[in-house]
Amino acid sequence: MSDSYNKSKSLYNRASKSLAGGVSSQIRLTDMPTPLFFEQGSGAKLWDVDGNEYIDYVLGQGPNIFGHAPEFLHKRVTEDIKQGIIFAGQHQLEIDVAESIKEIVPCAELVRFASSGSEVTQAAIRLARAYTGKNKFIKFEGHYHGWIDSVLYGVAPDTDQLGSTAPGSQGLSLGSKEEIVILPWNDTQALEEVIKKQGSEIAAVITEPIMCNTNCILPKPGYLENMRSQCTNNDIVLIFDEVITGFRVALGGAQSYTGVTPDLATYAKAMAGGYPAAMFCGKKEIMSQLEDSSVIHAGTLNSNVIAMSAAAETIKALQQENGELYRKMYAIGDELIQGIKDIAATYEINLSVQGIGTVFNTSFTYKSAITNYEEHLKYTDVETFKKFRADLQNNGVRITSRGTWMLSTAHTVDDIKKTLHAVETAIKSL
Numbered sequence: 001m002s003d004s005y006n007k008s009k010s011l012y013n014r015a016s017k018s019l020a021g022g023v024s025s026q027i028r029l030t031d032m033p034t035p036l037f038f039e040q041g042s043g044a045k046l047w048d049v050d051g052n053e054y055i056d057y058v059l060g061q062g063p064n065i066f067g068h069a070p071e072f073l074h075k076r077v078t079e080d081i082k083q084g085i086i087f088a089g090q091h092q093l094e095i096d097v098a099e100s101i102k103e104i105v106p107c108a109e110l111v112r113f114a115s116s117g118s119e120v121t122q123a124a125i126r127l128a129r130a131y132t133g134k135n136k137f138i139k140f141e142g143h144y145h146g147w148i149d150s151v152l153y154g155v156a157p158d159t160d161q162l163g164s165t166a167p168g169s170q171g172l173s174l175g176s177k178e179e180i181v182i183l184p185w186n187d188t189q190a191l192e193e194v195i196k197k198q199g200s201e202i203a204a205v206i207t208e209p210i211m212c213n214t215n216c217i218l219p220k221p222g223y224l225e226n227m228r229s230q231c232t233n234n235d236i237v238l239i240f241d242e243v244i245t246g247f248r249v250a251l252g253g254a255q256s257y258t259g260v261t262p263d264l265a266t267y268a269k270a271m272a273g274g275y276p277a278a279m280f281c282g283k284k285e286i287m288s289q290l291e292d293s294s295v296i297h298a299g300t301l302n303s304n305v306i307a308m309s310a311a312a313e314t315i316k317a318l319q320q321e322n323g324e325l326y327r328k329m330y331a332i333g334d335e336l337i338q339g340i341k342d343i344a345a346t347y348e349i350n351l352s353v354q355g356i357g358t359v360f361n362t363s364f365t366y367k368s369a370i371t372n373y374e375e376h377l378k379y380t381d382v383e384t385f386k387k388f389r390a391d392l393q394n395n396g397v398r399i400t401s402r403g404t405w406m407l408s409t410a411h412t413v414d415d416i417k418k419t420l421h422a423v424e425t426a427i428k429s430l
């Protein structure tokens, strides 16, 4: 590992003169010591322009469930796009994928395709409003549902902003602030109180079913079940944002994993193995509002052949041998989690690992568990984490700036061994 980033630094310098901020997505600015430029990915490995090699647990922020540049997927897509890519009309492949999704995803009675996670959460909220005739919705602190105005509140508030509709950006529509209720997650009482008071105004509850965007927090036992019944009892549409969990924690997403079925769900990232595709799906009576155009959802790129071909092949591969690839991913991920915990114990470091085999988070805290955003803010040591992440990167392991690790079917036992070696080196240097 050269741990030199000179070429990335110089490219970033050049990029800043033509690309706003030098990047195409704000999150890439969190790369250290500079936004990195990559040259090649293959399986679980990634190489930057300076020749640094990484075992990659960022996986493009989640989509690369088969690792980088999966040949079987490229082969299928290359074959299918000989037909053309986009027709401003229908093609059979999208029926095939929708039929598969109906089989796989518990809530999916009807499906619609799109291109990104940010747009499908908007579509789900619109459907919920139209269906209930109500306007407000509940969103949880520390959850991220895309960059659009309506949901960019309470994503990463500071301590003095807790419990408020803290905007995640300047320039948001003032109206959207009035329509959102921000609550702490994993808190049944808080949800019950708000629904009791404002239930008649609330169209939807939108939640990450596993809080992957902060500390990878699992729902407390009974929490999602209670949310489910409160929504049912109060004419509120329950939306699971499965943009990260979909196809990652199980083929059917967190709703399969937890056994709680929402009314609507949104998917993107891993559903097409790294190709750009997204979808929302759910109960027929809600989704069918799209049939007569009483609710509008459109998009030039929706269900293009590239996206549908990749999604079809992704589903086919993940379904093989009754989910063999999931068993493999979980086995490797669980081994990695245990290995990190063992190293932390050996060196008596308060390094906590939360989550499950295919997606988990590392943070520095003396708490035995972080259960919501406020605890994440109060009890995790961000500065130590930053140093840990930088040391991991310098030792050839790449994780997200939020401490998330994602597994792919390409990660091997050998990758885990090398990763644990890097973890030990990073911990020793803390």
Ligand SMILES: Cc1ncc(COP(=O)(O)O)c(C=O)c1O
Binding pocket: 061, 115, 116, 117, 118, 119, 121, 144, 145, 146, 147, 208, 213, 241, 242, 243, 244, 268, 269
């Ligand atoms: C849970 C969740 N929802 C929605 C989004 C937005 O998806 P996209 O970046 O594809 O617009 C993200 C992105 O990270 C996400 O994590």
